Structure formats: structure tokens, C-alpha cells
Amino acid sequence: MQELNEILKTIDSLIGGSQWFVLLLLGTGLFFTFYLKFPQIRYFRHALRVVRGKYDKDEDVGDTSHFQALATALSGTVGTGNIAGVALAVHLGGPAALFWMIMTAFLGMTTKFVEVTLSHKYREQAKDGSIAGGPMYYMKNALNLKWLAAIFAVATIISSFGTGNMPQINSIANSLESTFGFDKMFTGAVLAIILGFVIIGGIKRIAKVTEKLVPFMAVVYFIGALAVILYNIENIVPSIISIFADVFSGTAATGGFLGASLAFAFNRGVNRGLFSNEAGQGSAPIAHAAARAHEPVSEGLVAILEPFIDTILICTLTGLVLLSSGVWQEKIENKFQEADIVLLDGAYDDANPEDKVKLGDHLNQESQLPLFNGDLTVTEGRIQDAVTVIHARSVAEDVHVQISKQPYTGKVHVEDGMLKTGDKEIVLYGKSLMHSAPLTAEAFKRSFLGDYGQYIISIGLLLFAFSTAISWSYYGGRAVTYLFGSDAVKYYRVVYVLGFFLAAFTDTTIIWTLSGVAIALMTIPNLVGILMLSKEMKQTNQEYWEQFRSEWPDEKTPEPGAKLKSNA
Template structure:
């Protein structure tokens, strides 16, 4: 698993985690925003009128209403990205990462407007009478680049597992296991059966189900989140301040959090912003292509609301829950794989400011930190290391009271590492 993790990490370093990725993603949105004269602002009010059905025509070609197309697209974004995505962004990049998620959403509103409009314009009617569309259709029909359309279609299928299916199923299964003790395999199997019952009915059944589930789950989540926010109301103001104050300074080490540079917070914020709202990923236009309308731009206007609802509203609420409650800089009992750990030579103490500054430089790849990996043996007796001379970092925080375990069911390890 460690080797597989390293492969995925290398791929991420070349794509989503690459230094150029945030600039390309935000740059594309910025270009279209200026070129189209801020459609996310000018058409925002009209988009709400369209999605409520004010301009619907019963005889328009398509399979679903504007509202159902919107909830179908939102069903793939409102979920793990709004909870785990935000939490991970804050954990890695600090409060400033939330600002860059907002920026990604604002410019992503225009990006999604463009990709959905084009997908709807160049959609096809299939032999069974349903509509099919997406970026691969305008790549083929308008750009005359069939090879790119095929490559995109293959990449979309692959990414649907990495950003659509696996994180969602894993998040549900692990949560239910930790809360109620149910076997993750059983939970995953039930989820698979329920999913099959929906998707085998085609886009019409998918849209019908999501139009009921998405608003309900969003409402339940918002109510639960506000319960936490109101309990920590006095910290909401400082939470907002920390978001903006850290944008151009980076986040300093605090609590278990070892801090992040401006560049890292920027990268993680944009990266997690895309995971949250998928603006520019090309998946949402496939759902929007089924909308009933003969005016592609009207469906493009509807899609403007997706990043707004998903990131600017729901992700902000999640961010306030995490920041106002203070849990983002606290440490909790957790289980993590060897691939998530860094074992460093030397003993570093969390309460020592100099040690924190040194490790801040190490995890942010700054020059002159002098930290090296531990290369010696670790003797473990009944799950506990009995020798010293090393420090364990889990992702970007100190790991304390570490217990080494092995096997399934898990048992305390004894031996040499």
C-alpha cells in the first residue's frame, strides 16, 4: 500500500498538486470572467429565476428540468468535498486555504458557466431519445479533436472513482464504523446496491432522486453546522479574521498544526476548491446537458449557482465550524498508515518554539532546516517504541503517544522496525 500511495502522490505532484495547477485553474476562470464581463455577477439573479422554472417550456428538448439538472450536478459535489475537503485544506494550509477556496469558487462560477453552455450547445440525441453531452462532445464536434475527446472520456471515468465514488463511500463507511461499529464492507455493499437501483434507471431516475435528497441533506447539514457555530459564536469573528490575515503571510504553527507558507495554502485551497465544486473538471456539464431547454446559455446560468451553493455557502459553513470550534489545531486519537508518516532523526518537542520553527521549514521545503530522515532501527514492545532519537510527524503535525499495530484484527506490534 505504501508503494501504491507513493505512485498516487507522484501523480498528484504532476497534476493537482503541481505548482502550476492553481495558476492554470484560476487563470482560466479569471480570463473568462474578464472576457465575459463578470457573468457570475450580472446573471446571478436571473439564474435563480431560471432554476425555479420561471422560463421553463414543456416542449423544450431534454430529459430533466433546470432544477433537477442542478441537483444532479450538486449531488456529485455536495458531500465529502464540503466536509473532508475543507477540513483537509485547513489542516494542510491553515485558515488562509479557505480564502483560496472562495477565490476558486468565484472564478469557477464563470468556468462552469462556459463549460456547461458549450456542453449543452453541442449535445446529441441518442437513439433512445435521451440527451447526451459533455466536454467530449464539443471537443469532437467543435474543436475536431476526437483524440482529446476520447482521452477526456477515459480520464473522467477514472477520476469518477478517485473524486466521486471512493472518497464518498470511504467517508460514509469509516464514519459509520467509528460511530456504530458496522463492518465497512457491509456498509459499502449496501451503498453499492442502493446506488445501482438509482443509476440503472438512467438520468431521469437519477435526477428524480437527487432533486429530493440533495436539498434535504444540505438542509440537515446546515442545521447541524449552525448548532456548532452558535455554540462558539464568540469565535466566529476571529475565525474570519484569521482567514484574511493569513492570506498573504501564511499560517504560523499553533497547537498541533505546524503551519503553512503562502504558496502551500494557495495550492491546497485551490486544489480542495476544485475537489469541492468541480468547476473546470468537466463532470457537471454531463448532467446539465440533459436539461430541458433550447437555449444553452440559460443552462449555463443555472450552473453558476453550483460553486456558489457548494463552496461559498456550504464550505464556508464547514470552515466556520472547524475554525470557531478550534478543532483544526487540536490533535485527536487517529489511525494512520505508514505512508502518512515522516520519521525524522532527532528529538523535537512540540512545546519548543525553535523546534516548531525548524519543522515548519522542513514540511514547507524551505532551505536551511537541517532535518533528516531517521535511518536507524525502532525497537517496539507491545506497540510502544522503547528507544529514542527520532520524532514522528503525521502529515503536518506532531504525533504523540504512538502505538504500532499490525494485522487484522489489529494487535499491538512487538519487534524491530
């Protein structure tokens, strides 16, 4: 598992985890924000009117309403990114990472507007009569780059597993196991069966499910988060200050948190921001393509609302829960993830300022501490050698080794700091920092609800993540339709449900590393495509407002009344 994770981490460091990818993502959003004169601000109120159906026409073509398309797209984005992804970003980059998540969302509002508009403009009707759309169709029809469309479609299929499938069920299974003690395999089997029944019905059944799930789960989560924030109200102002205090310097070491550099906080914040709202990834345009509309810009306007709801509202709420409760820097008793364990040769103490700097530099990849190699001696569950166990980017304390839930005595082989347990089911427990869904669940305990708060995370995560998996099955199915025709979708759905089941009991760290790779593979061709169509996007937008003013002359618009030039 550790070797596989290291391979995936290397791939991720070259693409999704690299600075050039982050700059491409933010740069695209920044370019369109200025090029289209801040549409995320100017068009926001108009977008609310569109999603309510104020300007709909009876003859509009599509399978879903504006609201259903928004709900389906939101169900694809509001998921583990809002609960586990925010916790992972803060765990890796500290409070400053939350700032970069919010900035990614603000620029992502424009990116979503552009990609959804273009994809809706070039959508097609599939052989089965359903509406098919997405970036692959504008790549084929507008750019005449069928090879790029094929690359994107393949990446979408991969990402349907890496973004919408595996991280979702893995987070659900971990949460239900820690809260209720449910076996992960049992959870995976039950939810895989339910998933299969839902996705067989296609987009119309998916839309009916998501339009009911999304509002309900958002209200439940909001109430639970508010209970934490009010309980820790004295920490809110310091928490907000901490988000902005270290934006351009990195987050200093506090508590069990060993610090994060500016580059680390920036990269992880943007990366997790993308995982959360998917702006630029090209997934939401597939859902919006099915919406009933007589022209594309109106659906693009609806998409502006997604990153605002998903990240600026829900992710910020989660971030304030984590920061105000203080759990992000506390060491808590937990079961260690094998791929998240590193053993250093020698004893290091994070209470020692000098050691703390060395450990922080090591974890931020600014220097290298010696890794342990050889056999560990374990007696009655306790490691006898002079080693430092690093788990979840923190120095683990009170480490005990178990096999079949009993204290282990014997040898454990270690190579380059990684455990090599072979066929032995050896598990490490102890106190360390936590991340992902378990960290958010721990934060929800620090409220008026006490331990009952974790149930909100378990139930909320179940609804959030399951609805995400439903939506992504549709995205992957549309990519399969593009590549192989609608008849091949049934085979894809079988594999999708099977992967959903298996991921329930796969190592969490590997799942999240894979998600970073999958996101980048899908995002890069989409960003390249929309940049190539920037002039067409501007002209399409201008034509929309000219037509809108002629049809609704009494309606106040954010665009000036004079006719605009058609060329950029």
C-alpha cells in the same frame, strides 16, 4: 501502500499539485470573468428565475428539468469535498486555504457558466434515445479535435472513480466506523448493492433521487453547523479574521499545527476548492446536457448557482465550524493512517520554537530533516528508539503500537521514514492532528449537541457522498457511451460498483492523493477547450440576450437593450 502513495504524490506534484495547474484554473476563470463582464454577479438574479422554470417552453428538448439538472450536478459536487475536503484544505494550509477555496468558487461560477453553455450547445441524442452531452461533444463538434475529446472521455472515466466513487465511500466508511463502529467492508457491501440498484435506472431515476436528497441533506447539515457556530460564537470574529489575516503570507504555527507557507495554502485551497465545486473539471456539463431547454445559455445560467451553493455557502459554513471549534490545531487520539506516517531520526519537540520551525520547513518541503532507517524496537506497544513520529503533519504524542488490538512487542522495519510491516497487521494509535471527515466530525461534537453532533456528519456524509457517487456514475457512463457506445455502459457500471466496494476499506491518504491526480487529468483538456471557444461563447451569450429581449420585452435584463456586436 506508502510506496504507492509516494508514486501518486509525485504524479500529483507534476500536475494537479503544481502551481501551473492552479494558475491555469484560476486564470481561466479570471479571463472569462472579465471577458464576459462578471456574469456571476450580473446574471445571478436571472439565473434564479431560470431554475424556477419561469421561461420554460413545452417544446423544450431534454430528459430533466432545470432544477433536476441543478440538483443532479449539485449532488455530484456537494459531497466529501464540503465535509472532508474543507477539513483537508484547512489541515494542510490553515485558515488561509479557505480564502482561496472561496476565490476559486467565485471565479468558478463564470467557468461553470461557460463550460455548461458550450456543452449544452453541442449535445447529441444517443442511440438509446437519451441526451448525451459534455465537453467531449464540443471538442469533437466545435473544435474538430476528436483526439482531445477521446482524452477527456478517458480522463472522465478515471475521474469517476478518483472523484465520485472512491473518496465518497471511503469517507462514509471511515465516518460510520468511528461513530457507530460499523465494519468498513460491511458498509461498502451494503451501499454498493444500493448504488447498483439506483444507477441501473439511468439519468431519470438518478434525477428523481437527487432532487429529493440534495435539499434534505443541505438543511440537516446547515442546522448541525449552525449549532457548532452558535456554541462557539465568541470565536467567530477571530475565525473570520484568521481566514484573511495570512492570505499573502501563509498561516503561522499555532497549537499542533506546524504552519503553512503562502504557496502551500494557495495550492491546497485552490485544489480542494476544485474538488468541491468541480468548476472547470467538465463534470457538471454532462448532467446539465440532459436538461430541457431550447437554447444553451439558460442552462449555463443555472450552473452559475452551483459553486455559490456548494463552496461559498456550504464550504464556508464547514470552514467556520472547523475554525470556531479550534479542532483544526488540536491533537486528538486517533488511529493512524499508514500512508500518513513518517518517522524522523532523532527527537523533536514542537513545544520548542526552534524545533517547530525545522518541522514546519520539513513538512512544507522547504528543507529536509533526517529520516529514520532500520528496525524499531517496540516493547509492550511503546517505541524504545529516539525517533519522532509524524502523523497528519503533526508531531504525534503518546504513540502506542498494536497488533490484533493488543500491545505489540518486537521489531518493526523502517525504510526512509516509512513503516515496512510486511504481512503483520501492525497499527499505530496516538494523539495527532486529524484531517478529512474525522476532523469535521470532531468539530461537530463541540456544540450544544455534544457527542451527538458527530451523528450529523455521519448521516450527512452518507447522503452527501452517496448522492455524489450516484451522479458520477452517470458522468462516467456518458464518457463510456461516447467512446464505446451505450451497450458498453452496463459493463462500466459493474466495475464502478465493484470499485465502490473496494474503496471502502482502502487507505484514506492514498484515496485523496489519487483524487488530486484524477481531477487534473480531466480538468486540463476542458480548460484548454473552453479557452479556444471564448469568442463563440461570447457571441452565443449575446445572441441569447437579444432573443430573450424579443420574447420577453417587459422583462428587465442585466444586459443593455441596444444590439451588441457579434464579434469579440
